Amino acid sequence: MSEDKEVKKRELLLPGDVIEEEDVKPGRGTFMKDKKIYASKLGVKTFRAGYVNVAAQSGRYDPKRGDKVIGTVTDVNSSIWMIDLNAPFPAVLHVNDVPWRVEFGDTASYIDVGDAVLVKISNVDELKKVQVTMDEEGLRKLNSGQIIEIAPSQVPRVIGRKGSMITMLKGYTGCRIFVGQNGRIWIDGDIQGQYLAVKAIKMIEEKAQALGLTNAVEEFLKKETGKDLDLEE
Amino acid sequence: MGMDKDMDLIDEDGLRLDGRKFDELREINIEAGILKRADGSAYLTWGKNKVMAAVYGPRELHPRHAQDPSKAVVQARYNMASFSVPDRKRPGPDRRSVEISKLMSEALEEIVFVEQFPRSAVDVFVEILEASAGTRCAAITAASVALADAGIPMSDMIASCASGKIDGHVVLDLGKNEDNFGEADVPVAIVPRTGKITLLQMDGNLTIEEYEEAMELAINACHEIYDIQREALKKRYSTSIDSYEDLEEV
Amino acid sequence: MKEIISKITKEYLYTLLREGKRIDDRGMDEHREINIETGWIGTAEGSARVKLGDTDVIVGIKMDIGEPFPDTPDKGVVITSAELIPLASPHYEAGPPREDATELARVVDRGIREGDVVNMSELCIEEGEKVWLIFIDMHVLDFDGNLFDACGIGAMAALMDTIVPGEEHEVGEDHPLPINHVVVPTTFSKIKDQMILDARLEEERIADGRLTVTTNEEGHLVAMQKGLSGIFDHEEVMECIHKSVDIGESIREYIRGLSEEKI
Numbered sequence: 240m241s242e243d244k245e246v247k248k249r250e251l252l253l254p255g256d257v258i259e260e261e262d263v264k265p266g267r268g269t270f271m272k273d274k275k276i277y278a279s280k281l282g283v284k285t286f287r288a289g290y291v292n293v294a295a296q297s298g299r300y301d302p303k304r305g306d307k308v309i310g311t312v313t314d315v316n317s318s319i320w321m322i323d324l325n326a327p328f329p330a331v332l333h334v335n336d337v338p339w340r341v342e343f344g345d346t347a348s349y350i351d352v353g354d355a356v357l358v359k360i361s362n363v364d365e366l367k368k369v370q371v372t373m374d375e376e377g378l379r380k381l382n383s384g385q386i387i388e389i390a391p392s393q394v395p396r397v398i399g400r401k402g403s404m405i406t407m408l409k410g411y412t413g414c415r416i417f418v419g420q421n422g423r424i425w426i427d428g429d430i431q432g433q434y435l436a437v438k439a440i441k442m443i444e445e446k447a448q449a450l451g452l453t454n455a456v457e458e459f460l461k462k463e464t465g466k467d468l469d470l471e472e
Numbered sequence: 473m474g475m476d477k478d479m480d481l482i483d484e485d486g487l488r489l490d491g492r493k494f495d496e497l498r499e500i501n502i503e504a505g506i507l508k509r510a511d512g513s514a515y516l517t518w519g520k521n522k523v524m525a526a527v528y529g530p531r532e533l534h535p536r537h538a539q540d541p542s543k544a545v546v547q548a549r550y551n552m553a554s555f556s557v558p559d560r561k562r563p564g565p566d567r568r569s570v571e572i573s574k575l576m577s578e579a580l581e582e583i584v585f586v587e588q589f590p591r592s593a594v595d596v597f598v599e600i601l602e603a604s605a606g607t608r609c610a611a612i613t614a615a616s617v618a619l620a621d622a623g624i625p626m627s628d629m630i631a632s633c634a635s636g637k638i639d640g641h642v643v644l645d646l647g648k649n650e651d652n653f654g655e656a657d658v659p660v661a662i663v664p665r666t667g668k669i670t671l672l673q674m675d676g677n678l679t680i681e682e683y684e685e686a687m688e689l690a691i692n693a694c695h696e697i698y699d700i701q702r703e704a705l706k707k708r709y710s711t712s713i714d715s716y717e718d719l720e721e722v
Numbered sequence: 723m724k725e726i727i728s729k730i731t732k733e734y735l736y737t738l739l740r741e742g743k744r745i746d747d748r749g750m751d752e753h754r755e756i757n758i759e760t761g762w763i764g765t766a767e768g769s770a771r772v773k774l775g776d777t778d779v780i781v782g783i784k785m786d787i788g789e790p791f792p793d794t795p796d797k798g799v800v801i802t803s804a805e806l807i808p809l810a811s812p813h814y815e816a817g818p819p820r821e822d823a824t825e826l827a828r829v830v831d832r833g834i835r836e837g838d839v840v841n842m843s844e845l846c847i848e849e850g851e852k853v854w855l856i857f858i859d860m861h862v863l864d865f866d867g868n869l870f871d872a873c874g875i876g877a878m879a880a881l882m883d884t885i886v887p888g889e890e891h892e893v894g895e896d897h898p899l900p901i902n903h904v905v906v907p908t909t910f911s912k913i914k915d916q917m918i919l920d921a922r923l924e925e926e927r928i929a930d931g932r933l934t935v936t937t938n939e940e941g942h943l944v945a946m947q948k949g950l951s952g953i954f955d956h957e958e959v960m961e962c963i964h965k966s967v968d969i970g971e972s973i974r975e976y977i978r979g980l981s982e983e984k985i
Contacts, residue, residue: 251709253702254583254620255628255665270585270627279585279625281705296709298623299511299530311728323726327530327592355728366541366590385734392623430737437745507864508776509811520764524863526809549816551807554859555766555782563805563859564818597809599861601780602763 252278252293260284260291268293282392300326300391300421302360302369307378309386309423310371312354315347322356322371324421325388330369332358337373355381357417357425384415384427387437389444391422396452397443403470404443404453410468411460412436435463481638481650488650490519494643497633497693502614502704504621512622514704516614519647520604522556525614526597527622533593544589548576548596550611556603572608579612579661579670585625594624605651609633612661612671617701621708629701630670631694632661635686637678642685644693658683660690664698667691732928739916745924746775751965753908753920756973758875760883760980768884768899772876775922776866778810781876782859783884783899787891790846790853798845798853802831804860804873811865829907829947830860830874833936837905837944839881844900847893854886856899867922870934870947874907875973882981904977905944906970907936910962912952917962919969933959935966939974 252258258269258276265271268280269291278284282293295301302308302324310322313329320332332350334341341349350356357378358371373379389397397418398405409416412435414428426436439456446452461467482488492498498519507513510526517523533539550572554561565573576596584594596619598611609632616629636646638654646654656676662669678686738745748754754775763769766782790797804827808814819827834840845854858880860873882901888894911921912931921929931952936945943963948954 251706253629253705254626268625270625272627277627279627280623281620281709282623295623297505297512297621311726313726327589328532353726353729353732355730367592381728381730383730383733385731386728387731430741433734434738434743438747507778507809508866509864510809522763524809528808528812531812549808551816553763553780553782553805553861554803554857555763555769555784557765560784560786560857560859563803595808597807599807599809599863601861602765604765 249283251281251296252284253281254279258284258291258293262289263291264289266290266292268295294392296392297390298392300324302326302330302363302367303420304360304363306360306420307417308358308360308371308421309381309417309419309425310356310358310421311386312350312352312356315350315352317344317346320346320350322358324369324371325391325423326369326421328367328369330358330360330371332356332371332373336361336371350380355386355425357381357419381425381427384425385433385437387424387426387440389422389424389440391420393444394418394420394422397424397440399453404456406470407453407457407460407468408436408439410470411464411466412439435460438463479649479653481653482641488638488643488647490647492647494641495689495692497645497696498647500697500700502617502700504617504704504708510618510622512618512620512624514614514617514621516610516617518606518610518613520602521600521607521610522602523607523610523614524599524601525611525618527595527615527618527624528597529594529622530589530592530624531595533591539591541590543586544584544592544594546577546581546584546586546594546596548580548598548615549573550576550598550600550608552600552603552607556600572611575671575673576608576612576615579630580615580619582670583616583626583628583630583663584619585627588625594619605646605648606634606659609659609661613697613701617704620705628663628665629698630661631664631698631701632659632671633690633693633697634659635690635693637676637682637686642682642689644689656682656686658686658690660687660694662691662694664695727927735924735928736914739913739918744918746922750917751919751969753871753969754922756875756976758879758976758980760879766880767887768880768882770876770879770883772872772879774868774872774875774920776864777868777872777922778862778864779869779872779876780861780863781873781880782861783880784857784859785884785887786855786857787847787852787893788855790850794842795850796846796853797842798840798856800831800835800840800842800856800858802827802834802858802860802877804830804862804869806862806865810862814865825947825949826869826873827860829870829934829945830858830877832945832947833874833905833907834858834877834881837936837938838902839878839905841900841902845886852893856881856884865923867924867926868909868920870909870932871907871920874905874934874936875977878904878906879977879980882977903938904974905936905938906973906977907934907945908962908966908969908973909934910965912954912958917958919965933962935963937967937970939971941967941971
């Protein structure tokens with residue numbers, strides 16, 4: 240049914256384009272004017288829970304509550320750390336939001352400027368002030384490995400459908416990998432594995448061709464590692 | 473405007489110096505997303521004009537006292553490279569570029585959903601690398617594409633074009649000599665979806681009827697330019713969105 | 723504004739270098755792909771756009787007639803400036819050139835001046851009164867490290883593309899700018915104990931020292947500049963010098979090829 244495929248092919252929406260849909264509410268990346276819904280960002284249309292959204296295809300990271308992100312500490316004082324998330328503003332990590340009891344004035348001995356952290360966004364207020372927390376399982380200071388950056392809009396591609404891409408990357412490179420929603424990716428493992436993972440992620444980012452991207456990356460990893468893994472499970 | 477005229481700007485066949493008809497634009501090409509460091513960018517050639525636009529932001533606005541707690545500030549900076557004009561221009565802003573930067577900032581602020589980004593700045597930098605009349609229209613046109621490329625939320629883009637009067641005729645998109653020796657110049661920018669005017673200047677001498685004719689020409693051309701802007705963005709993203717299909721639920 | 727790089731990423735880059743690897747798979751003495759396009763700007767007397775990987779610069783040459791310096795009444799004048807415009811990097815600010823831009827312009831300028839690139843005597847129109855002024859303006863469009871080489875190569879290529887506008891100024895015919903020598907800068911960055919050629923931004927950000935060596939076609943040194951707080955020993959400098967001669971020659975061939983293409 241090639242005709243069906245044609246219909247399903249995604250259309251790029253540009254700011255100001257009308258979204259012709261019945262019975263949906265305007266969601267993220269849209270605005271309403273004269274009872275019509277318009278795209279406010281360059282992106283593609285998605286639906287969720289009765290809302291139509293425009294998933295941005297470019298742009299900076301826009302912090303959302305609940306996102307797990309990777310940050311770098313840019314400043315420390317007696318009660319907070321300032322964390323750069325590659326967002327418009329630095330986020331605040333308060334001493335009460337870390338899994339240790341920090342003595343007053345002793346913040347820098349726990350986390351210091353230049354340290355990398357895996358944190359969760361706990362709040363974004365009306366003035367877009369962002370608060371993050373580390374007090375939850377899996378969140379922590381990152382002590383080894385490296386961090387690379389991709390465009391936040393590319394995050395879903397690196398994760399892949401149902402996590403297929405990231406599972407493959409981990410399997411072939413033997414690395415621990417975490418993809419932050421802010422486009423920062425933490426990779427840890429032996430140097431060869433890290434090197435390979437970085438190359439594969441660059442490939443995902445650069446190769447715009449979609450169809451067969453997973454296959455292309457798998458071929459590359461097979462060739463480089465000499466392995467042939469069955470990752471279907 | 474107003475220079476002594478020592479040449480005919482229209483020939484006996486009713487064509488202009490570069491062979492264009494009265495309502496004909498110079499050739500315009502736009503490429504979106506060509507700079508790596510910027511959040512969004514566009515390179516535009518318009519006749520002999522060469523313009524590069526880059527957008528950074530939304531990002532923290534410095535100095536802090538300039539921050540607006542209710543919205544983002546759109547800061548456009550129009551700058552001419554010293555080699556962009558026949559007589560070398562001293563680097564840095566002059567009165568003309570300061571004025572154009574201000575008008576551009578105001579025009580662009582109208583389409584950006586600034587209230588979504590309190591306290592921040594959306595910086596728009598436009599470099600004129602080669603100038604040949606109509607650079608402010610070229611700058612706004614390129615800046616709009618760069619803003620969309622940067623994923624900035626907007627109600628629409630802005631398209632801009634000038635019309636004017638040469639040898640007693642109202643014509644579209646003045647070229648270099650037409651700008652120097654013509655009788656009037658009317659740069660216009662519109663929000664194409666609504667048709668509203670977001671930038672308007674005029675200098676020279678026009679009757680009210682001629683002004684109306686000039687506006688009609690310019691506005692029609694803006695819609696043509698809007699198509700070129702849209703095509704540039706579609707070209708840039710056409711391949712990357714194909715892959716989106718499978719990934720939506722992630 | 724200064725970017726903070728995470729400690730772990732820094733460590734990774736160090737480890738990689740210790741194993742003889744660079745982030746983009748290059749050899750230690752390998753520069754990124756260079757692409758030079760001359761004649762790019764119609765309003766300039768000469769121009770070149772240089773892409774060194776993702777670093778992208780435009781150099782434009784403008785010429786005018788003016789007074790010579792009192793101590794060189796029979797020679798033309800070269801004025802070099804660089805603009806690190808905020809379009810090119812989130813860390814550049816608008817306003818007058820800062821230290822970095824001034825150092826960059828001066829290093830390029832020294833290579834051209836001391837390398838005797840332009841035959842300045844031929845640029846004298848009337849001794850003590852009228853000489854040609856050459857303005858070299860370097861504009862950075864996209865910053866991904868190593869502006870010294872990108873701008874130096876761009877300035878050289880742009881000068882070779884330049885036509886002296888004699889007719890416009892009513893001082894004789896238009897003619898190509900008289901070129902004596904072709905000089906090429908090569909810049910090494912020192913990261914811990916490792917020297918690498920043509921650092922890209924990620925590498926430049928963790929570099930301790932920087933050394934630019936500009937050579938001519940005779941293999942002579944015409945300008946050098948050591949930058950940043952890192953220190954070099956004599957052997958390291960000598961190694962850079964020897965490499966600069968070889969690498970400079972290959973880039974020189976490319977630049978020469980461009981002007982031959984035009985003829």
